Amino acid sequence: MKKMANIGVIGLKVMGRNLALNLADHGYRVALYNRTVSVVDEVMAAHPHENFVPTDSPAAFVNSLEKPRRIILMVKAGAAVDALADTLCEYLEPGDIIMDGGNSFYKDTVRRTAHYAARGIHFMGTGISGGEEGARFGPAIMPGGSPEAYAAMGPILEDIAAKVAGEPCCNYVGPDGAGHYVKMVHNGIEYADMQAISEAYLLLKNVAGLNNEQLHEVFAEWNEGELESYLVEITRDIFATKDEEGYVLDTILDVSRQKGTGKWTALEAIELGVDTSVLYSGLNARYMSMFKAEREQAAKQFDKKSYNICLKPAELTEMVRQSLYLTKIMCYAQGFALLKAAGQAYGWDLNFVNVTKLFRGGCIIRAKFLQEIIEAFSESGAVDNLMLTAYFGRKIEEYLPALRQLITVASNTGTPIPAIMSAMTYFDAYTTATGGASLVQAQRDYFGAHTYERKDRSGSFHFDWVAYHGNK
């Protein structure tokens, strides 16, 4: 009798094929299918893995799988997911599982989960992070869907996921869109983290005057300490990368594009009314970067004066390090604030310790200090904001003077550091018990009789400002 495949992968571009190889290396028999069938042959020619089961049609693919059938879709987010899932449903039976491992928008996942559940099929929207390398040797996996589906699929996912301290960077996140939501927030943090690092680069290069070799050394040192992370590590390597023309970085245009997951995070934060200004600054910086020609024109028009900052490069470097650390912490504080709001709005019981464990290895934002975040959440339980935990509270107090001073430096030298500045403003806004909102309430009531609340009693109040001052 022919041996059935344990799991199937559809979509054999870079991520799909590497995930399939990862599964096969872990001893699973993996059915392969791709809409352009010749791609299956290409994969088989390049990787004739003994655990691969090539197929040439959706029917053959489905029929090669043991039951309940476990299928991973690694196709472009959007219409392709619906089209493929619909086709598969013609051959699937109740209890079978379709897992979407792409960067799908969580609302599509919520819709698909309900749609396929009506046909008895479990749909699992699952975030996968780590790029090609992660997919091949251990990604971070953020699975959503029904607990029954996770019971069947989870052990395999945990097996192939990255491991940190023996624990897999994969655990059940929550129903329907929860997994893709967490991946979306991961990407929002990813954008801001990259932006904050690029601001550190700009300051060290333009203000401290460091060259690529020195930048490489600074990032190498940072990566040995509390900033140790995947993004700092690859940045260190970028500074030391040369081809026949010299440093590759110096040949790259100052424009950064995106596929849009960071935009979803910002839109969601707006939707749920959560301040994610640091995350948003990463997105805005990419937008601003696209106006390259206008920026060049404006740079010619304004002769920005730079004031002497009277700092030695080593002093400035340490100031940047501390500020980068705090900015990264604010990225997580905002990311978790958004997750908290989403959990409440969509009825997901998100466990922050488990979510942080997902980010600890395999993914793009993996970092050493996530261990401290795990401990802070474990000790503090349902804390409102990461800033309020004992460990990060102490860190903020320690590094705040550097952050404040760095902002003066950036301002005096005309260096744009929106993520770092937003981190400062976020902290100041969150820790100001009485801000300027009373005046905004008064203005709304003045021009639109929108009413206001009072400090001393509850209810809505209106003052006849116009009668008092006369029509303007």
Ligand code: 6PG
């Ligand atoms: C990951 C990445 C991955 C991809 C982003 C890039 O976790 O592996 O987030 O999903 O790199 O989609 O996003 P942009 O093209 O929007 O920068």
